[in-house]
Amino acid sequence: MEPTPTPAEHERPTQAPQPRGLDPEMTAALLDILVGESSIGLYVLDADLRRIPDGMDGVPAPGEAGAGADPSLAAALAAPEVRSLLRRALKEDRSVHQVRCMVHPPHATAREGRVLSVSARPLHDRDRRPLGIAVTLTDTTAAERAQRNLELLGRADTMIGSSLDVFRTAQELAAIAVPGLADGAAVDVLDVVFHGNAPPPGPLLEPATVRRAGFVTVVDLKGHAIYEVGSVRVMQPGKPYAHALADLTPRVVNDLSDDDAAAWLSRDPGRAALFRSVHVHSMVLVPLAARGVVLGLAAFYRAGDSEPFDDMDADVAQKLAARAALSLDNARLYTRERTLARIAQRQLLPGRVPTTWAVETAHAYLPVAAGGSWFDVIPLPGARVALVAGDVWRSGLRAATAMGQLRTAVHAFAAMDLEPVELLVRLHELTATAVVEEATSDLLAQGDGLNHDAVDTDDASPASCLYVVYDPVNRECQAVSAAHPPPVVTPSDGAPYTLDMPVGPALGRGTAEYRLTTFPVPAGSVLALFNQGLVRGRGRAEDGLAALVRALAGAPRRPLKALRDRLMTSVLPEGAEDDALLLLARTRGLGPHHLAYWELPDDPRSAGRARRLVAGRLTEWGEDALIPSAELLVSEVVTNSVRYAEGTIGLRLIRADSTICEVTDSVSAAPHLRLADDTDEGGRGLYLVSRFASRWGTRYSARGKTVWFELPHD
Numbered sequence: 001m002e003p004t005p006t007p008a009e010h011e012r013p014t015q016a017p018q019p020r021g022l023d024p025e026m027t028a029a030l031l032d033i034l035v036g037e038s039s040i041g042l043y044v045l046d047a048d049l050r051r052i053p054d055g056m057d058g059v060p061a062p063g064e065a066g067a068g069a070d071p072s073l074a075a076a077l078a079a080p081e082v083r084s085l086l087r088r089a090l091k092e093d094r095s096v097h098q099v100r101c102m103v104h105p106p107h108a109t110a111r112e113g114r115v116l117s118v119s120a121r122p123l124h125d126r127d128r129r130p131l132g133i134a135v136t137l138t139d140t141t142a143a144e145r146a147q148r149n150l151e152l153l154g155r156a157d158t159m160i161g162s163s164l165d166v167f168r169t170a171q172e173l174a175a176i177a178v179p180g181l182a183d184g185a186a187v188d189v190l191d192v193v194f195h196g197n198a199p200p201p202g203p204l205l206e207p208a209t210v211r212r213a214g215f216v217t218v219v220d221l222k223g224h225a226i227y228e229v230g231s232v233r234v235m236q237p238g239k240p241y242a243h244a245l246a247d248l249t250p251r252v253v254n255d256l257s258d259d260d261a262a263a264w265l266s267r268d269p270g271r272a273a274l275f276r277s278v279h280v281h282s283m284v285l286v287p288l289a290a291r292g293v294v295l296g297l298a299a300f301y302r303a304g305d306s307e308p309f310d311d312m313d314a315d316v317a318q319k320l321a322a323r324a325a326l327s328l329d330n331a332r333l334y335t336r337e338r339t340l341a342r343i344a345q346r347q348l349l350p351g352r353v354p355t356t357w358a359v360e361t362a363h364a365y366l367p368v369a370a371g372g373s374w375f376d377v378i379p380l381p382g383a384r385v386a387l388v389a390g391d392v393w394r395s396g397l398r399a400a401t402a403m404g405q406l407r408t409a410v411h412a413f414a415a416m417d418l419e420p421v422e423l424l425v426r427l428h429e430l431t432a433t434a435v436v437e438e439a440t441s442d443l444l445a446q447g448d449g450l451n452h453d454a455v456d457t458d459d460a461s462p463a464s465c466l467y468v469v470y471d472p473v474n475r476e477c478q479a480v481s482a483a484h485p486p487p488v489v490t491p492s493d494g495a496p497y498t499l500d501m502p503v504g505p506a507l508g509r510g511t512a513e514y515r516l517t518t519f520p521v522p523a524g525s526v527l528a529l530f531n532q533g534l535v536r537g538r539g540r541a542e543d544g545l546a547a548l549v550r551a552l553a554g555a556p557r558r559p560l561k562a563l564r565d566r567l568m569t570s571v572l573p574e575g576a577e578d579d580a581l582l583l584l585a586r587t588r589g590l591g592p593h594h595l596a597y598w599e600l601p602d603d604p605r606s607a608g609r610a611r612r613l614v615a616g617r618l619t620e621w622g623e624d625a626l627i628p629s630a631e632l633l634v635s636e637v638v639t640n641s642v643r644y645a646e647g648t649i650g651l652r653l654i655r656a657d658s659t660i661c662e663v664t665d666s667v668s669a670a671p672h673l674r675l676a677d678d679t680d681e682g683g684r685g686l687y688l689v690s691r692f693a694s695r696w697g698t699r700y701s702a703r704g705k706t707v708w709f710e711l712p713h714d
Helices: 008-011 022-036 071-076 082-093 140-161 166-177 192-193 239-245 258-266 269-278 313-347 397-415 420-445 544-551 559-573 605-620 623-642 685-690
Strands: 041-046 094-102 114-124 129-138 184-190 208-217 233-237 252-253 280-290 293-303 359-366 374-378 383-394 464-473 476-482 488-490 517-521 526-530 580-587 594-600 649-655 656-666 695-700 705-712
Touching: 008 166, 022 313, 022 464, 041 071, 071 114, 071 239, 071 656, 071 705, 082 094, 082 129, 114 140, 140 166, 140 313, 166 184, 166 208, 166 293, 166 313, 184 192, 184 280, 192 208, 192 313, 208 293, 233 239, 239 252, 239 280, 258 269, 269 280, 280 313, 293 313, 313 397, 313 526, 359 374, 359 559, 374 397, 374 526, 374 580, 374 695, 383 397, 397 420, 397 464, 420 476, 420 544, 464 526, 488 544, 526 559, 544 559, 559 580, 605 649, 605 656, 623 656, 623 685, 623 705, 685 695
Parallel strands: none
Antiparallel strands: 041 129, 094 114, 114 129, 184 208, 184 293, 208 233, 252 280, 280 293, 359 580, 374 383, 383 464, 464 476, 476 517, 488 526, 526 580, 594 649, 649 656, 656 705, 695 705
């Protein structure tokens, strides 16, 4: 039988097991985890901020635990910045958490300072009397440096490549690197890049011709000569600069005073003297390459008290150079396209403006932006002339191509002798079709497939056009505009003015609604056709159009080429920002001694009368050599009118650059040229006209049609 516990034993409470403290080895292992990293130090200081050196209960002193602890962190406890912070924490009896302190060890340079994160907690005894303070020091120098580098690269993303200009991009690279990465930066770009070209892919093994494109420094160069921005030199082999281009590998030179550096600097005494004078001691050389193409070299320097470059600095320099190289290559490709566009422009624009009886012309064209501006002087039947100015609202090769297409179309429509409004309507329809094709082509190029609903024509190339026809017989102009500035008219006996005329929509945009403006132009007047680029030039104190009108005062009395030069100087005092176009035309008139007009009845005998009238007038003009051909051709054309038309037949003879004969009737049906068989009795009239006339054609009017032909003078 089990003994029965006594009441005293039954009521005695059971004691809980007492917790057992950590043994010294376990405590040391824990401290190894806490302070084993070299960037963390854990320290205990007394109330006078003296470090407690001895272990506690066999535990190593904090800060000495862990083989990885950084001894220099303990030295940071003596830094004035840290001690001041700890004194305030003790005095105010409060904890501090992750306070940033910048400390400079003795004899350290400005760049050798350390950034510490300080946390501290006051220590008390059981009666809340201060015993000291526990301090944690974390070295955040590397983390802050990495953050600064990230911020530097972030600024580079927004600053580098703001334009498609090689010089500006190179200067942006130098400016972002100084002083964030270096004390000085120089960017040299291969000279061929400025012309849109590039060397073959791969390293550069031969001496390279480079142009200084960017340079920034915070160091006083003390009057030493340096390679100025824009200067050209040959980068000779045997130096780190050429080596970096030869193998496309960055170079880090941390000591420019060692024997290796002294060897190549001895062959470059000017650079050596500069380095010694301003105490340049370290440099990083990074090739500029993008898309497999070498573009140049970026050099970064440190001088004076700055730390030498290390691997992290070299990595940042490479990333900056990579961003700049891509922008430089974009600028190179843009330059190449612009050069090709200018070549295309030169080939597509008229090489020689034709001389006509109706007008004397002079022109100026500045292809600044390699856009799609164009002009033309097109002789028309009846001694008339068409003056054309146009603009494709883009730049580059695509704009030049579109300009060539429009110019060809205008020539084709003008050869059909279309009315100005009809010509512009057809040009609008042609451009609208081209705009849709261009947008569709871009969509297919993106690999999205053809979706007609997704075709966006807003980014395509619309254009403007001004078409002016001058008739020297009645001395009047007909003008129609598609989003192009109206001409400035300077009458022979009056002040210049801008023509008040309706301006229709741009070619290829909106509905083709164009209105014709007819206005008299006395002989000796000057017409000025231009584009927006001319009146938007820079450096002008007044409105460009006002300057143009003012400069045209007295235009009828000035030689036309001298007037052109005066206008360009007055309107563009500091050059153009865009393609600038100016076409001047001084009008001439045809007097009675150059004209003859008769009305013939609808009678078969009119053909004979026409022969006699034409022969008589040619004799008066001294053009007897033209009489046989003129009699034959006018007889055939009048006979056709008598056969197919009704009413009076008009016969007009014009003496200008050539002798022009026009026969007008009331039938709108066009005559057709055909080859008659040997057995046919007719059908040879227009064939004879095409063989003996230098030019012939048909134009239409509200009354009917006019068949005309020209006979050249000897």
